[in-house]
Amino acid sequence: xxxxSARLERFGAIAQIERxxxxxxxxxxxxxxxxxxxxxxxxxxxxxxxxxxxxHVLSAPLEAHLQLTNRCGAGCQGCYTGASPAGNDGEWGxxxxxxxxxxxxxxxxxxxxxxxGESAALPWLADIAxxxxxxxxxxxxxxxxxDGLDRLLxxxxxxxxxxxxxxxxxxTYARVRGFDGFARADAALVALRKTKxxxxxxxxxxxxxxxxxxxIFAHARRRRLSEVELLRFKPAGRGARVYAALRCTDDQHxxxxxxILAAARRHRVRVKVDCSYTPMLAHHRPDRExxxxxxxxxxxxxxxxxxxKPGGQLTACSFAAPPPPLDDxxxxxxxxxxxxxxxxxxxxxxxxxxxxxxxxxxxYHALCRGGCRVVSAHVVGDDRAPDPECPRVVxxxxxAGARRHxxxx
Amino acid sequence: xxxxxxxxxxxxxxxxLGATAVAMFTPVVGALLRLRKPRVKxxxxxx
Numbered sequence: 001x002x003x004x005s006a007r008l009e010r011f012g013a014i015a016q017i018e019r020x021x022x023x024x025x026x027x028x029x030x031x032x033x034x035x036x037x038x039x040x041x042x043x044x045x046x047x048x049x050x051x052x053x054x055x056h057v058l059s060a061p062l063e064a065h066l067q068l069t070n071r072c073g074a075g076c077q078g079c080y081t082g083a084s085p086a087g088n089d090g091e092w093g094x095x096x097x098x099x100x101x102x103x104x105x106x107x108x109x110x111x112x113x114x115x116x117g118e119s120a121a122l123p124w125l126a127d128i129a130x131x132x133x134x135x136x137x138x139x140x141x142x143x144x145x146x147d148g149l150d151r152l153l154x155x156x157x158x159x160x161x162x163x164x165x166x167x168x169x170x171x172t173y174a175r176v177r178g179f180d181g182f183a184r185a186d187a188a189l190v191a192l193r194k195t196k197x198x199x200x201x202x203x204x205x206x207x208x209x210x211x212x213x214x215x216i217f218a219h220a221r222r223r224r225l226s227e228v229e230l231l232r233f234k235p236a237g238r239g240a241r242v243y244a245a246l247r248c249t250d251d252q253h254x255x256x257x258x259x260i261l262a263a264a265r266r267h268r269v270r271v272k273v274d275c276s277y278t279p280m281l282a283h284h285r286p287d288r289e290x291x292x293x294x295x296x297x298x299x300x301x302x303x304x305x306x307x308x309k310p311g312g313q314l315t316a317c318s319f320a321a322p323p324p325p326l327d328d329x330x331x332x333x334x335x336x337x338x339x340x341x342x343x344x345x346x347x348x349x350x351x352x353x354x355x356x357x358x359x360x361x362x363x364y365h366a367l368c369r370g371g372c373r374v375v376s377a378h379v380v381g382d383d384r385a386p387d388p389e390c391p392r393v394v395x396x397x398x399x400a401g402a403r404r405h406x407x408x409x
Numbered sequence: 410x411x412x413x414x415x416x417x418x419x420x421x422x423x424x425x426l427g428a429t430a431v432a433m434f435t436p437v438v439g440a441l442l443r444l445r446k447p448r449v450k451x452x453x454x455x456x
Contacts, residue, residue: 016447275419
C-alpha cells in the first residue's frame with residue numbers, strides 16, 4: 001500500500017491511499033492514534049465537531065474537475081459543456097493551469113479530474129499532469145477516445161485513472177451522441193487497456209441507453225476494464241436543449257440501483273455513480289450507516305468537489321454555471337483559498353441544510369443533500385429546490401397535486 | 410472510519426456486499442495506514 005498524504009478537518013482528518021485507491025475519513029481519536037496527530041490543532045477547537053462529517057464544509061475540496069479546454073470536434077448532441085472545434089474565447093493555457101494546480105495543492109486537494117472538450121488533444125496535457133504529480137495531486141482523465149490517442153498512449157502512467165466516454169454500444173452510441181463514433185472509442189479502450197490497468201468507461205445514462213446498461217457492463221468485462229462510471233444526464237450546455245427528450249424516465253430512475261448492481265454482480269465489474277444519483281439510491285432505503293461508511297453523498301458541489309471552466313472560472317461542479325459574484329468578482333480556480341470560506345460562496349450549493357419538504361423530513365437528507373442543483377435549476381427554475389426527479393419528490397408532488405384536485409363539496 | 414473511492418464518482422459496488430464486508434475491510438485499511446503513515450497537513454498551513 002502507498003499512503004500519500006493526509007489533512008486535518010474539523011471532524012478529524014482525511015488520509016489518501018493510492019493502492020488500494022481510497023480517501024479515508026477518520027475521527028480525531030483515530031487521527032491521533034494512527035496518523036500521529038499531536039497536540040490539539042486549531043481545526044479541532046470545537047469538541048462537538050469530532051466525527052461530525054457533513055456538519056461543516058470541508059477545509060478544501062477533495063477533488064477539482066478541470067475543463068482544460070472546450071475544443072472538441074465530436075459535436076455530441078447532449079454535450080454538457082457545449083464543446084465545439086473552436087473552443088471558448090479566453091481559454092487558459094499551460095501557465096495559468098499550472099498556477100491553478102499550485103493553488104489547489106496549497107489548499108490540500110487530493111485529485112484533479114481533467115476533461116474538456118477533448119483534453120487528450122492538448123499538446124501540454126503531459127506537462128499539466130506531471131505538474132499535478134509533482135505537487136502531490138493525482139490527475140485522472142476523461143477522454144472521448146476520438147482525438148489525441150497516439151499522444152495519450154505515451155503518457156498513460158501519469159494518470160491515476162483514465163475513462164473513455166462510451167454512452168452505448170454500436171447503434172446506441174450513435175443515437176445518444178448524434179454521430180457514429182463507437183468503433184473509434186472502442187478502439188481507444190482496447191489500445192489504452194493494453195498499456196494500463198486503470199482504464200474504465202464513463203456512461204452518461206439516458207432513456208435511450210438505460211436498457212443497454214447490462215450489455216455495457218458485459219462489454220467492460222470483455223475489455224477487462226477496471227470500472228464503469230455512470231453519470232446522470234444533466235441539463236447543461238447542449239444537454240439543456242435535449243434534456244426533456246433524453247433524460248431518464250421516473251420508472252428508470254426507480255429501477256436504477258437494482259439494475260446496476262445486478263449488472264455489476266453478473267459481469268463482476270466495479271460500478272461507480274456520480275453524486276446526482278444519490279436520490280435514486282436512497283429510494284431503495286439502503287442502510288444509511290453503510291452509505292455513510294462508503295461516503296455515498298448527494299450533491300457535494302462547492303464542498304467535496306469544485307469545477308473550473310476553460311477560462312479558469314471556478315464552479316461548484318463541472319455541470320454548474322459559475323456562482324453569483326461576490327463583490328462584483330467571480331472567482332477563478334487559482335483564487336480558491338480566498339473564495340472558499342467567504343459567506344455566500346457557491347450560492348445554493350451550500351444551502352442544502354435549509355431544505356424544504358419533502359427533503360427536510362427525509363431520513364436520507366444528510367446523505368443525499370437534496371439531489372442535483374443543476375437539475376433543480378433547469379427543471380424547477382430554482383437551484384435551491386428539491387431535486388424534481390427524486391422518486392420521493394415525485395411522489396410528494398403527486399400527492400400534493402391530488403390534494404389540490406379534490407372536489408369541493 | 411470512512412473508506413471512500415477516489416475521484417470521478419463514488420464506488421457503490423460495496424452495496425452488493427453489505428455492511429459486514431465493509432466492517433471487515435475497515436481494520437485492514439487501518440492497519441495499512443499505520444504501516445505507511447502519511448504526512449498530515451493542516452489547512453492553516455496552506456499558502
